[in-house]
Amino acid sequence: MxxxxxxxxxxxxxxxxxxxxxxxxxxxxxxxxxxxxxxxxxxxxxxxxxxxxxxxxxxxxxxxxxxxxxxxxxxxxxxxxxxxxxxxxxxxxxGANARSVAEYVIATVLLLLRGAYHASAQVAAGDWPRNALSNGREANQRVLGIVGYGGIGRLVARLARGLDMRVIASDPILTAEDPAWREGLADRAELDDLLRQADAVTLHIPLTDETRGLLNAERLAGMKDGAILINTARGGIIDEAALANALRSGKLAGAAIDVFDKEPLAAGSALADVPNLILTPHIAGLTxxxxxxxxxxxxxxxxxxxxxx
CATH class of the missing domain: 3.40.50.720 (NAD(P)-binding Rossmann-like Domain)
Structure with missing residues (x-):
């Protein structure tokens, strides 16, 4: 054969x-x-x-x-x-790459909350932006919102709880009686409530007709001021132009995007030259x-x- x-x-x-x-x-x-x-x-x-x-x-x-x-x-x-x-x-x-994705999410949550890891060139050149980088945030007691509470989402929750984060999750497929909620790793929330509460939001849902454009300009505007957003799921779930606007305006404090509506990401896309944005080439699950x-x-x-x- x-x-x-x-x-x-x-x-x-x-x-x-x-x-x-x-x-x-x-x-x-x-x-x-x-x-x-x-x-x-x-x-x-x-x-x-x-x-x-x-x-x-x-x-x-x-x-x-x-x-x-x-x-x-x-x-x-x-x-x-x-x-x-x-x-x-x-x-x-x-399930085979769940750990890799979950660690990517937690690493970028910490990086984006702290906001202190983009100054290497300045420090090497003799600048000392200590005051500008002294207001980073700790993960401790921050709210992590997980959209899609399957195997990867639950592993992210477990790692986040190890950092003493409060975890909430949204998943329309899981009923309130589903055993997943009885594990006690995350509290169940509706999507819009999750977006309003979470300091960091991570996506773990498939791309379907229902999820395409799920995080559009309206939903991004409904997120907590200064929140961060991570997408390791599928491109097309987030409106990329709306995300760029939310980052440029300061509505969101940062984002990490590993998946894109069209891959490879085209030069000159809406996500080019956007502040506080980490772009990686669909590698969250690759270690x-x-x-x-x-x-x-x-x-x-x-x-x-x-x-x-």
Missing amino acids: RIVISEFMDSPAVDTLRADFDVQYEPDLVDRREDLLRAVQSADALIVRNRTRVDAPLLAAAPKLKAVGRLGVGLDNIDMPACAARHIDVFPAT EEANTRVSDMTAQRVAHALRAN
Whole structure:
């Protein structure tokens, strides 16, 4: 059986698959669409990250496809109804990069609250902006608002509680009786109430028709003055132009954005040259440890599916 891997995967996991399957591993195949369509013609399985579009043309080009492995958790690049119609199993690496994302969130919360880590060039040049950097904020007793209280959101809550933060969370899928709330890590709140109360807000929800543009200009205006915002979920959930305006006006004190409506982020976008804004290239879930966990889980699940067929 043949497996095509179109984006980066940890080498030991690739080698494990090669022991039992014919593997075509080309991490730049995602950028060569015609080559990718030719490659999947004889593929029994395809392994992707978030950039490979598993859409109708690709599925039409892959008549033998039985499984799609997703090196991550988001599924918005995969046509799930079309896969279901073809009885193609889709395997996300659920939970494998949760720790990496959660630590990214906590690190950026601390960095943005303190606001003291952007002066290296000034200090090295002989300036001494001590007074300007003496009014940073502690995480202790600050309110962290988590939008989306799944596995990653709950891990963020656990780490935040270790910093003595108060945690509130919003998740329309979880009823008030859901066992998640009985853990006592976070208090349940409606989204707009959460935005009004939270000193820091972090997003952990999928991109759907309901969540696209969820944090628009109106909702950003309803956030607590001086709050910070972190998005490691999906681009498109935040109105990027409205976020830029909220940062420039001082309504928000800072933001860290790891995901964008269009990736890579285009030069000259609305988020260019915005103060107190950290931009990272969709790497919150990527660490040495997470890459190993994600790759191993995906390899195991795809191999099991192929052997079962």
